[in-house]
Amino acid sequence: MDDIVGKLKYEAEPSEQANDDGRFMGAFAGYRNLKRRIAGLAKRGIMMPFFQPRDGVSTSVIRWQGRGLINYSGYNYLGLSGHPEVSAAAKAAIDKYGTSASASRIVSGQIGLHGDLEKRIAKFIGTQDAIVFVSGYLTNVTVISHLLSRVDGVIYDDAAHNSIMTGARLSGAKMITFPYGDWKGLEANLSQNRSEFRRGLLVGEGVYSMDGMVYDLKRAVELKRKHDLLLMIDEAHSLGTLGATGRGICEHTGIPSSSVDVHMGTLSKTLAGCGGYIAGDRDLIEYLRYLAPGFIFSVGLSPPDTGAAMAALDILEREPQRTQELRQRTHFFRQLARQYGLPLGGEMDAPVASLVIGNGNTCMMVSQRLLEAGIHVQPIVHPAVAVDGARLRFFITIDHTEAQFRATMPAIAKELEAIGQLVG
């Protein structure tokens, strides 16, 4: 145990100390605070849990420092990153087009694969068209900020992903936020304030990335109709994981995809690559294709990422049982957690589950102890969550086995008991 932790303790390099003394970052309160937190970890004997390099493909097992660990820290939900067909497609795309699109698509970065992937995504989601961006994060930022301006309103809850909030802030639109799930409060707010802004964009997530809640699409669609809003759903964690065939929140709820105006998703999770997409009406996609800054002033999606996402989509369409198998694993994980008295956040069908610990250092300590027990689950701490809302976040994938879950639960229960003693 000490060996592993010893190797990971943060020790300032001489060059970093020089930085602190005379360089400009010392004037940044946020940086000073970061350094204090890092030093505090070292003092408490807590290893630095972030940026630890691992070996091999992220499946239900990862290799780290020569050891195999049960892995809950990767969102390779359907096991398609590392799938031979997906890897072969990425390699074939490199052979044909090289490793980079080498220009923005609007000039000469367009390759045939881009259009093919977009058509496939649109068909899969059930929209007229789609467009792909080089990053999921960038997709939210550039699309939300480009669709809205100061006379508009953007509405999202306090569990929304940072990319949604950043896009909202950059748009300059009036920001209307509400506690997750407080639809009545939002309704009251809109009844009073809807007239204060022109266009209103309500943004939610199919499966929430931090705790695994599933979006109440029915309520959202009712509100959209009543208050004349546009509705955007981020399906980063619900594409491939929700619905009978992995088509996401609309399929899960039985609500037609035409009820959602802006379907957003990422290529980095189920689709085993890197990038983001927007699917929707032809006009919306045309507008973004010619004018969204994060699209026209950025390089086209790389050939291997495009090829990988195409192949992943092929497999998803051909093997919808993957989504169902993932759901069975997720149910089993959550049921077992219940038996062990572990209060997991999120809903039965969501492959993201959180376990709120509270204090950030305690959370990192628990994560470290689980690592020593052969279980890799990442701590999520402030500023990603509230100061007293640190949690462990589990991603369940199709590769996980019952045996792995059965090994995990008693280890977590033991650590929770231990922190009860430590904290008390």
Ligand SMILES: Cc1ncc(COP(=O)(O)O)c(C=O)c1O
């Ligand atoms: C809900 C949500 N939206 C957007 C993103 C950004 O996607 P990417 O990591 O592919 O850039 C993430 C990242 O995990 C996410 O969880």
